[in-house]
Amino acid sequence: MASFIELTAADGFKFPAYEARPSGPVKGAVVVLQEIFGVNAHIRAIAEGFAADGYLALAPATFHRVKAHVELGYTADDIAAGVTLKAAVEGLPAPGVMPDIQAAIDHASSFGKVGVVGYCWGGLLTWRAASLLSGISAAVPYYGGGMTSATELARKPKCPVLVHFGDNDQSIPMDGVKAFQQAQAQSTVEVNIYAAGHGFNCDHRGAYEASAAALARQRTLSFFAKHLA
Numbered sequence: 240m241a242s243f244i245e246l247t248a249a250d251g252f253k254f255p256a257y258e259a260r261p262s263g264p265v266k267g268a269v270v271v272l273q274e275i276f277g278v279n280a281h282i283r284a285i286a287e288g289f290a291a292d293g294y295l296a297l298a299p300a301t302f303h304r305v306k307a308h309v310e311l312g313y314t315a316d317d318i319a320a321g322v323t324l325k326a327a328v329e330g331l332p333a334p335g336v337m338p339d340i341q342a343a344i345d346h347a348s349s350f351g352k353v354g355v356v357g358y359c360w361g362g363l364l365t366w367r368a369a370s371l372l373s374g375i376s377a378a379v380p381y382y383g384g385g386m387t388s389a390t391e392l393a394r395k396p397k398c399p400v401l402v403h404f405g406d407n408d409q410s411i412p413m414d415g416v417k418a419f420q421q422a423q424a425q426s427t428v429e430v431n432i433y434a435a436g437h438g439f440n441c442d443h444r445g446a447y448e449a450s451a452a453a454l455a456r457q458r459t460l461s462f463f464a465k466h467l468a
Contacts, residue, residue, distance in 0.1 A: 240351045241287055246299065246346055248338035254303035256343055257283050259290035266293040267376075267467035268347035272340065272357030272364045274319030274441070277302055277309030281443045285358075292460060294467075295350035299343040301336045301364065302328060313444050325360050337371060340364060345375045352376040352467040354461065358440060360383055362402075367398035377401070377466035379459050382408055382437050387415030392422040400428045401462045405435035405448075431458060 241259035269289045273282045278298050286296035302309045305327040307412070311317040328336050330412050340355075347353045354377040357365035362383025369378035371394075378396065381403045385391060386450035400423075404416050413432075420430050438444045440452045 241283070241371040242345065246339070246342045250338055252339065252343075254300050254339055255308075256297050256299040256346075257286055258298075259283075259286040259296040261290045261293045261295065264348050267296055267351035268295040268297065268353045269463065269464070269467075270340065270343045270347055270353060270355045271296055271298040272361030272368075273301055274359035274438075275319060275325045276311040277321075277324075279310045279312070281441055282358075284358075289356075294346060294463070297343050297347050299339055301339060301361070302343075303464045304328060304331060304336060304339070313441075314396065320335055321369065334371075336364070336369065340368050340432065341372050341374075344368075348374050354378065354463045354467050357381065357383065358395060361437065362386065363391070366391060366394065366400070366402075368398075370394040370397055373397075377463055379403070379462060381419065381440055381455065382411060384410050384437075387419050389412060390417060394465060395426055396428060398427070399462070399466055400426075401458065402428060402430045403440075403458075404430065404432050405437060405439050405451070406432050407435060410437045431455065438449050 243255045271286045286298045288298035355365045357454040358381045362380035363385045365380040375398045380401045435448040435451040436446045438446040439448040
């Protein structure tokens with residue numbers, strides 16, 4: 240069963256989130272953080288996939304503070320629109336969109352321990368959430384653009400983190416990935432690198448790499464099974 244619900248952040252801001260519930264017993268909860276394309280068909284499918292694996296899955300609309308009901312595809316025009324919306328959210332006064340993610344975590348926590356997973360911009364938000372927010376038992380950023388900046392390298396997560404990068408990601412060069420690994424060498428962060436480019440998990444994009452996506456998903460599910468049990 241899946242549908243949009245309304246959540247309320249600590250500052251009173253109301254926003255939608257796509258909630259997918261498992262048909263059987265609930266193992267825990269997973270908050271799914273969108274790419275720059277909104278809570279579109281791909282993100283909804285990811286949430287439904289986690290629900291099929293026994294998790295309450297919740298995908299908050301993290302563009303809602305700047306534009307409601309965003310659902311983009313993957314054309315050049317869609318990418319340009321998504322980049323603009325991302326910049327608008329990143330430009331919000333602190334704490335920006337983080338209270339919305341915290342509200343999603345708080346809602347999900349009634350179903351058990353909470354993991355957070357995010358893709359592209361959502362990967363960056365997942366990394367920030369692991370360091371800044373409460374109630375997260377595990378975090379999995381996929382190719383988070385910006386994670387290798389100096390500000391992000393300095394963060395120290397408060398929960399175990401599993402990171403997925405592609406070795407041919409033009410948005411995240413390998414020297415940045417190596418710097419990230421070095422900066423987090425003493426923390427609870429595990430980095431996996433795949434023979435793939437940016438967006439390799441998204442089967443709606445030309446960058447999709449089925450084998451890399453399948454392996455990353457297997458590792459993600461094992462990680463969540465370990466930390467959300």
